[in-house]
Amino acid sequence: MRAIARTALIAAALMLRASVADAASIRVLSASAAEPAVQTLALEFTKDTGHEITLTLGSPAQVMEKIKAGEIFDALIASEGAMDELDRDGIVNPESRIRLASSTEALPDAPPSGEPSPGASKIVYEGALMSDGTAPEAARAFILLLASPDARSAWVAAKLKPASDR
Helix, strand or coil: CHHHHHHHHHHHHHHHHHHHHHCCEEEEEEEHHHHHHHHHHHHHHHHHHCCEEEEEEECHHHHHHHHHCCCCCCEEEEEHHHHHHHHHCCCECHHHCEEEEEEEECCCCCCCCCCCCCCCEEEEEEEEEECCCCCHHHHHHHHHHHHCHHHHHHHHHCCCEEHHHC
């Protein structure tokens, strides 16, 4: 009886150790505009998978500065224009790019109703894997979560239109 209990305890310890060893630490660089949705979804992702997400936020200019300075991240959430530039430079994995959400930035002459003015510009946010990232599978799973219909409520709460609504 003791041998069975000991075997069960060892098996449980090995399974726990294996699950901890399989958990990845994912470094994500994101445009601040996406923070509310990304932060919420990162917490859910960590809870569901055990993968820990370290989120670094910045303005579009700060995001580009960090990348150009050689900082390494596993995943990036940035505007489509920034992704195009980083794609050309070989910094992001082009096959991993996926649309996440969009916003309509109202220009200063926007009507008081809050509706975008005719000249308002639409910003499309994408997620992609960074070419030098160290946790590509876990980072890919996180990006896929961000693009999934399950992420819709987080994007809407962040006042962004989810790509899944197209």
